[in-house]
Amino acid sequence: MSDALEKAEAAVREASTDTAAVQLAFAAMELAKAAQQQAQTVPQHHQCEHQHKPRRSAGEWLGIACAVCVGGVGIAFASLALAILGGTAAIVVLVLRSMWTDYQRKGR
Template sequence: MSDALEQAKAAVAKAESNTDVLAVAMAALELAKAAQAQQPAQAPACQHQPKQRRSAGEWLGIACAVCVGGVGIAFASLALAILGGVAAIVVLVLRDMWRDFQKGK
């Protein structure tokens, strides 16, 4: 029986030492939690994406659009010039007709 008593005492001593280890571990966890709570919150990293550069195809499309627009403006200018010339001829013809009509009176 004394052998069982010695084993029980050893088990109690071991349990006491285990509770000390457990208490130290719990204290370490509490200390880590406190240290983490005291750290200032860090700002989130910048999520800004830089603008993508235009590809060669996009530049080619822009160049074609500018060329087509330029040709369109040239044709519009030519049409206005023709319209102005026709209007001038019509005005001269009408003026001449008016003069002839006035002479006939």
């Protein structure tokens, strides 16, 4: 008998929580209706008359982000190439200077 009583109590608790959820849903619907009615009662002279720019879509933002990433990688590779070129030029200059000093000593 206590098992049936526990089941009945659980059913009552579930019904009371369902009722609270339904009441919250109805309250949300009433708030939405009130907000919609309030938006409709706004006078028309408050609307702006200038043209708004269309906003960018998610695809456009994704394309911009990809372009920035590709550009950043390109700049990184260009910087690396310049660093390698500078190092190579420095080594060539040092070798040529060493060769020049050796040539100057042997020439005397």
